[in-house]
Amino acid sequence: MSYLNQPDYVCYVCNCGSLKPISKIYFCRHCSKIRCGYCVCQEVDSHYCPNCMENLPSSEVRLKKNKCSNCFKCPCCFQTLSTRAGHVPLRVVPADGEDSKDVKTTPKKVYYLSCSLCRWTSRDAGIPDQSMATGGWPEQENPHTSRINTLIDYHKILASIEKQQSERKKFRPKHPYMQIAMFRITSAMVRKHIGHPAKPTNESTDQPSPAVASTEVEELPTDIFTKPVEITKITTLEQRLQQPDVQTENVNELRPQHRQLLVRRSQRCRVCEHNLCKPDFCSQSAKFKIQLAAFYHVPEVRIVTCEPLRPGKSSELLLKFCNPTQHQTQVVLLPLDTPMTPILTLVDEKEEVKQDNAQQGSESPNLLPSIVRQVPVVEETKPIKITANADVVLPQNCLILPRRDDAAEYDDTGDTHNFQDDPKFVIWRKGNKAVIKLHVTPHENIEENNNQPVVIGFVMQYRYVNTITTLEHKAPQKLDLKVKLYLTIGNIVGSA
Amino acid sequence: MLRTYEGIRFFSDKQMVILDIGSAYTKFGYAGEPTPRGIIRTEIKCPDTKKLRRIYDYKDTEDLYQLLVEFLHALFFKHVVISPKDARIVILESLLVPTQFRDTLAKVLFRHFEIGSLMLLSTHLATISTLGVNSALVLDIGYKEATLIPIYEGEPILKAWQALPLGGQVVHELVKCFIFNWCFINSYFFNRYLMKSLREIYPNVDITEKLVEDIKVRTCFVTTLERSAKLGTADAPKPPPAIKYPGVKSINIPGEIREEAFEVLWERDNDNLSIPTMILNAIIQCPIDTRRTLAENILLIGGTAMAKGFASRLKSELLTLVKSSHYSEKLKIQTFMFHTAPSKPNYTAWLGGAIFGSVDLPLRCLTKENYLKSDRVPDWVSLIDNQRDESTVCET
Numbered sequence: 001m002s003y004l005n006q007p008d009y010v011c012y013v014c015n016c017g018s019l020k021p022i023s024k025i026y027f028c029r030h031c032s033k034i035r036c037g038y039c040v041c042q043e044v045d046s047h048y049c050p051n052c053m054e055n056l057p058s059s060e061v062r063l064k065k066n067k068c069s070n071c072f073k074c075p076c077c078f079q080t081l082s083t084r085a086g087h088v089p090l091r092v093v094p095a096d097g098e099d100s101k102d103v104k105t106t107p108k109k110v111y112y113l114s115c116s117l118c119r120w121t122s123r124d125a126g127i128p129d130q131s132m133a134t135g136g137w138p139e140q141e142n143p144h145t146s147r148i149n150t151l152i153d154y155h156k157i158l159a160s161i162e163k164q165q166s167e168r169k170k171f172r173p174k175h176p177y178m179q180i181a182m183f184r185i186t187s188a189m190v191r192k193h194i195g196h197p198a199k200p201t202n203e204s205t206d207q208p209s210p211a212v213a214s215t216e217v218e219e220l221p222t223d224i225f226t227k228p229v230e231i232t233k234i235t236t237l238e239q240r241l242q243q244p245d246v247q248t249e250n251v252n253e254l255r256p257q258h259r260q261l262l263v264r265r266s267q268r269c270r271v272c273e274h275n276l277c278k279p280d281f282c283s284q285s286a287k288f289k290i291q292l293a294a295f296y297h298v299p300e301v302r303i304v305t306c307e308p309l310r311p312g313k314s315s316e317l318l319l320k321f322c323n324p325t326q327h328q329t330q331v332v333l334l335p336l337d338t339p340m341t342p343i344l345t346l347v348d349e350k351e352e353v354k355q356d357n358a359q360q361g362s363e364s365p366n367l368l369p370s371i372v373r374q375v376p377v378v379e380e381t382k383p384i385k386i387t388a389n390a391d392v393v394l395p396q397n398c399l400i401l402p403r404r405d406d407a408a409e410y411d412d413t414g415d416t417h418n419f420q421d422d423p424k425f426v427i428w429r430k431g432n433k434a435v436i437k438l439h440v441t442p443h444e445n446i447e448e449n450n451n452q453p454v455v456i457g458f459v460m461q462y463r464y465v466n467t468i469t470t471l472e473h474k475a476p477q478k479l480d481l482k483v484k485l486y487l488t489i490g491n492i493v494g495s496a
Numbered sequence: 497m498l499r500t501y502e503g504i505r506f507f508s509d510k511q512m513v514i515l516d517i518g519s520a521y522t523k524f525g526y527a528g529e530p531t532p533r534g535i536i537r538t539e540i541k542c543p544d545t546k547k548l549r550r551i552y553d554y555k556d557t558e559d560l561y562q563l564l565v566e567f568l569h570a571l572f573f574k575h576v577v578i579s580p581k582d583a584r585i586v587i588l589e590s591l592l593v594p595t596q597f598r599d600t601l602a603k604v605l606f607r608h609f610e611i612g613s614l615m616l617l618s619t620h621l622a623t624i625s626t627l628g629v630n631s632a633l634v635l636d637i638g639y640k641e642a643t644l645i646p647i648y649e650g651e652p653i654l655k656a657w658q659a660l661p662l663g664g665q666v667v668h669e670l671v672k673c674f675i676f677n678w679c680f681i682n683s684y685f686f687n688r689y690l691m692k693s694l695r696e697i698y699p700n701v702d703i704t705e706k707l708v709e710d711i712k713v714r715t716c717f718v719t720t721l722e723r724s725a726k727l728g729t730a731d732a733p734k735p736p737p738a739i740k741y742p743g744v745k746s747i748n749i750p751g752e753i754r755e756e757a758f759e760v761l762w763e764r765d766n767d768n769l770s771i772p773t774m775i776l777n778a779i780i781q782c783p784i785d786t787r788r789t790l791a792e793n794i795l796l797i798g799g800t801a802m803a804k805g806f807a808s809r810l811k812s813e814l815l816t817l818v819k820s821s822h823y824s825e826k827l828k829i830q831t832f833m834f835h836t837a838p839s840k841p842n843y844t845a846w847l848g849g850a851i852f853g854s855v856d857l858p859l860r861c862l863t864k865e866n867y868l869k870s871d872r873v874p875d876w877v878s879l880i881d882n883q884r885d886e887s888t889v890c891e892t
Contacts, residue, residue, distance in 0.1 A: 038565070041610065043579040062511070066533065066577055144838030148530040148847070151628055151838075152854045159855035166859060211627040213793050213833035220805030224717060228737045237713045241521070245531040247802075247840050260534075263577050377868065379607045 010301050012294070013484035014039060017382030026276040027297040028269040029468050032479055034294060035269055039379070040276055045266040048283035051080045051259055055283050067258035070134065074115035075125075075239060075254035081113040083133055084121075113137070113256055125252055140255050142245040150208040266290075270377070296324050299331055299401065299462050301485060304435055308493040309390075309454050312444040316437055317392075317456075317489060323401035323432040327465040332398040333438075334459040336388060340482050386486050388457035390442040395425045404432045446492050457486045510612070512853045513576055516588040516619070516846040517601075519552045520639030520664060521799065523846035524576050527586065527853035530838075532846050534575055540567040552640065557600055564604045572609070580609035584861070586853040588619045588845050590636070590643055591652065592659060595875065602873045606864055613861040615853065616873070620645040621652055622848035623797055626837045633790040635775060636845065637761075637798040639664040644774050648786045656781035658774040662761050664800045668708045670760050671716070674753045675703055707743075715739050715749055716757040717804035721812040724759060758803055762813060772813040780826050792833040799842040807834060 003023035011019040016039035026035045047061045048054060049068035056064070072081040087109065110129035113122040122137075123129070130136050142148075233251050240247040242257055267277040278290040304318035323329045400419055408431045421429065428435040442454045459482050466477045512527035517538055525532035539550045543566060551567055554560035572580045585605060589598065598616070605611045620634040624647050633646045644658040723733050735751030764770050769777075775794065779787050796807060814832050817823055837844040862873065874881040 041581055042569075042573065043581065044573065044577060047577065061577075065529075142530040145530045147838045148626075148851065151625065151851050152528055154628065155625060155851055156855045159857050162857070162859070208628045210629040211835050211837070213835045215811075215831055215833050217807035217811050217834050218805075219808045220717060220720060224804070225723075225733070225736045229715065229739050231714060231739050231741055234714045236710055240713075241535040244523075244535055244840065244843055247842075261577065263573060265573060377607055377610045377864075 007488075009303055009488050011386070011486045011488075012298070013384060013486065015381070016379070017384055019384065019386060019486060022294055022298065022300050025294040025298075026267065026269075026292050027294040028272065028274065028276055029292055029297070029466060030272040030274045031269060032464065032466060032481060033271075034298065034483055035267075035276060037267070038382075039270065040267040041270050041273075042265050042267055045264045045279055046281055046283065047261045047263055049259060050262050053283045055281065056261065061261060064258075066261050068261055069258065071259040072113055072137070072256040073259050074118060074120050075242060075256055076120045076251070077115060077118040078238075078242065079115055079117045080259065081115050081120075081122075081256055083111050084114045085109055085111055085133070086129070120254075122256065125254060125256075127255070137256065140243065140246065144245075147208075154208050297464065298483060299323050299329060299460065301460070301487070303487060303489060306440070306489045309440070309442050309490055310494055311442050311446050311492060314393075314439045314441045317440045318427070318435055318437055319487075320433060320435045321399060321401060324404055325465065326403050327463075328400065328403050329463045329465075330398045330400045331463075332461040333394045334461055334482070335394060336457045336459060336484065338459045338461075338482065340459070340484070386455055386457075388455050388486065389446055389452070390440050390454045390456045390489075392441075392456045392458060393439040394458060395422075395436070395438075397422060397425065399426065399434060399436060401434060402432055408432075440489065442492060451491065453488045453491055455486055455488050457484065459484050510582070510584055511578070512584045512586055513578060514586045514588070514846060514849045514853050515571070516843070516849060517551070518638055518799075519550075519641075521842070522571065523843045524571060525846065525850060527850050529850060530847070532843050532850075535843065536571070536575060538567070540570060542566075552597075557596055560597065560600045561604060564601060565608050568604060568609060580605075580611055582610065582612035582864075584613045584615075585611050586615045586617055586849050588617050588622055588849045591618050591620065591645060591654070591876065592643055592657065595877070598875070599873055602862075602867065606867045611864065613858075613863045614867070615857070615861045617849050617852055618645075618652065619797075619845045619848075621647060621650075622852050623795060623837070623845050624650075625848045625851045626839060626844055627795065627835055629793060629835075631786070631789045632793040632795045632835065633775065633778065634795050634797065635771075635801075637663055637771065637796065637800040639799065642771055642774065642798070642800075644778050646778055646782055646786070646790050648782070648790065653782050653786070656778045658778045660765075660769055660771070660774060662771055663798070664709075664712075666760050667712055667716075667757055667800070668705065671708050671712055671753060671757050672703055674757070675708070675711075675747070675749075711741060711749060711753075712757060715741070715754050717754065718758040718761075718806045718809045719755045720805070721809060721816065723755070724762065724809075727756060727759070758806070761800075762809070772810060772817050775810075775814060775832075776817055776823055776827060779829065780823075787827070788829060791829045792831060793835060794832060795835040795837065795844075797837070797841050797844040801841045 003021050008019070008021040010021060012022055012025055012034060014020055014025055014034050014036040016036065018036050018038045020036045024036060026040065027033075028035050044058075047056045047058065047066070049056075049071055051071040052068065054068065054070070056068075073079065074081050108131065110131060111133050112129045113127075114120070127138065235249055235251055235254065239251075239254060240249075243255065246253070246255075248254065264279045264283070266275060266279065268275050275290045276292045277288060280287045280289055300322040302320045302322070304320050306317045307315035309315050321331055419426075419429070425436055426434055427437050440454070440456055446452055446454065461480055461482045464479045464481050466479060514523075514525055514527055514532075516523040516532075520538060521535050522538045523532045523535050525534070538552065539548050540563060541547065542549045542563070549563065551560070551563050554563055568580070572578060587601065602614060602616075605614055619636060620643070623634050623636075624630070624632045630650050631646075631648045633644065635642065635644045640661065640663050642658075642660050642662045646653045646656050719727075726732050736754055738751050739749045739754070741747040741749050761771050764773070779790055782790060796810070801807070811832060811834070818827060818829060837847065839847045867873070876882050
């Protein structure tokens with residue numbers, strides 16, 4: 001939860017240059033690289049209604065114009081409307097005259113829509129009650145639909161003429177007579193080609209009647225200068241824009257709108273086109289089919305405490321490292337200017353390493369063959385806007401973190417691991433977690449007043465065991481990967 | 497036979513998305529539909545500052561790029577609900593749009609969202625496809641500015657273009673200024689109206705842009721020319737009734753604000769220009785044979801043109817102006833005729849794009865391959881694209 005509510009103190013630098021906390025980044029196991037929401041390809045995975053949670057296939061979504069057919073939202077406050085059952089309203093009874101007795105003896109159930117938030121009901125708007133709970137509510141139709149359809153048909157004809165013309169232009173210079181046989185030209189084109197005028201009747205029927213302009217325009221109502229206005233009866237702009245085709249001014253003319261569907265997204269790595277995150281198809285489930293979050297693959301860094309920071313003075317900083325993987329890892333901290341290429345180590349056959357490096361450079365060998373993949377569209381990497389303004393003394397020796405063991409969490413008997421740790425460096429260790437001590441010296445030029453936080457940065461190199469087996473690699477690969485981290489450790493307290 | 501086949505293909509194909517990114521509101525939907533799927537504000541929460549920012553208030557190209565990425569992401573996944581990858585998109589843009597905005601938008605769409613193809617349509621030109629006529633004088637009065645381009649027989653007469661910074665924004669400024677300076681606040685202590693500045697009485701009441709817009713839309717209107725002439729003089733007509741505006745503190749909106757808010761659109765600026773003179777100046781700059789046709793085919797689009805009484809005021813202003821000494825010599829036109837599009841003015845341009853986008857015109861689209869090869873968007877101001885070449889340019 002702390003990642004959701006707190007400011008981002010520990011930021012990982014993604015390959016695209018974005019700074020994100022570990023909760024918001026992905027780790028592509030196929031490229032062995034960090035990805036984030038900015039540099040992955042997002043796709044619409046499934047559609048669902050946020051109210052009734054119904055899943056809809058995409059073909060149906062298109063037919064229903066991306067709206068749920070059962071759920072409505074209030075035209076006034078945009079909350080979901082509920083269907084209420086009621087008896088036949090009394091005001092209907094006198095209109096029927098002698099039938100009133102029948103109605104009373106067999107009370108018919110009717111349904112209307114009502115908003116529990118703003119108390120709008122479909123009865124207020126004058127929509128007749130329905131005898132079925134599921135609906136049959138009158139649909140709003142755009143009054144201009146047929147006119148627009150004629151215009152669309154007309155433009156389709158224009159487009160086909162344009163296409164024919166361009167085709168004719170393309171092929172004319174070569175064989176002026178061949179094309180008639182080859183490209184199946186319409187009779188109109190043949191007529192034109194041999195010099196006959198095009199049939200005039202054809203055009204006139206296709207052309208829709210053009211709109212007629214008039215000198216008359218909508219005049220300002222004369223009573224606007226005298227009539228007092230009740231503001232609550234006038235719709236707001238938001239309410240109007242919910243119904244773009246009507247945009248009524250009168251509150252009573254608002255009609256309930258179908259609820260819009262929401263989507264679940266899946267994320268795909270742009271380079272290797274593997275899914276990084278794919279939600280479960282069932283809209284009620286909060287699980288994932290594929291979830292390659294960095295949280296499960298990259299060591300997590302947290303700030304434990306930091307001594308008060310003074311410009312030019314050294315302070316102690318305690319950082320907690322946590323290994324989330326099922327394999328032992330070793331972490332080395334390196335200065336910021338370290339080159340970021342990953343180092344392939346400990347692969348069984350030495351030759352393979354050479355081959356890979358020669359062929360693909362820094363690319364991981366787990367990619368699909370390049371024929372299958374599309375050429376990835378390259379987006380420029382974002383420049384890193386944050387700069388470190390404190391020096392940090394990085395230890396030379398590496399920190400070994402054992403694998404995650406869920407059972408060990410509850411084991412209080414003590415550490416069974418026996419690591420030869422430098423007590424000045426590692427000050428606490430339990431299970432797959434360890435706390436290390438670093439010394440931070442903020443730059444002299446930071447002043448207390450200007451509210452500039454102290455930022456340190458380093459490159460974390462960690463050993464990653466890739467268990468994905470590919471055709472070339474049967475055995476798990478061990479890789480030394482690097483990630484850049486920026487930590488906001490606090491503000492300056494007092495002067496030097 | 498041909499129709500049914502096309503219908504099937506249209507359905508199986510990926511739908512074309514039509515976007516009209518206006519300075520205040522973005523209209524979005526699919527090609528071939530009579531109404532946009534929705535109209536949303538052109539603003540997004542800035543990921544760094546967590547504040548709502550308008551897209552058009554960008555600082556530099558880099559800033560615009562990030563804003564557009566965030567905005568289009570929300571648009572694609574929350575509103576249009578389509579996977580942007582390989583999608584076919586139509587964007588409506590003014591011919592006068594800054595190159596910086598245009599290029600950055602194309603870059604975001606192709607590089608970040610990897611869309612399949614992009615068709616950039618001129619707002620003014622696409623709009624006339626909603627009418628079924630070939631010539632019209634299209635005046636777009638939006639939020640930031642009013643732009644006018646006459647279209648004659650399907651060709652924009654570019655030399656007669658007009659643009660003025662008149663639109664919703666200046667009206668908002670005026671309403672805000674009115675409210676700040678002499679607003680009537682219903683005081684609970686004195687039980688009478690105090691004529692004091694709002695800021696003096698309730699310094700905490702936040703007059704947001706949204707509130708101003710709401711006041712404008714719900715209460716203000718464009719008054720008639722006769723009344724407007726008398727405003728501010730001794731025999732000023734009785735103002736329309738005041739409106740009590742509900743809220744945390746109820747604000748009383750005097751009739752004067754309601755009536756005078758839109759007057760800023762009709763006042764002449766230092767160059768003696770206003771919305772009606774835009775139309776007349778454009779007609780004068782057009783060839784003499786086209787003038788009558790254009791004057792009799794005026795189409796008003798844009799949200800500000802929906803203000804109550806706007807069209808009737810424009811008509812009476814035009815008729816008065818044409819008789820004035822400045823124009824009576826040059827212009828012999830006596831009648832002005834207005835078109836009504838099969839839509840509301842604020843999404844007419846979108847509808848034009850939706851009609852235009854429903855037809856298959858692969859020649860007019862910029863595909864991903866072409867963009868990635870050339871890394872630029874064809875533009876009419878660039879001589880590379882705007883040359884007479886029979887093989888590449890396809891004229892209708």
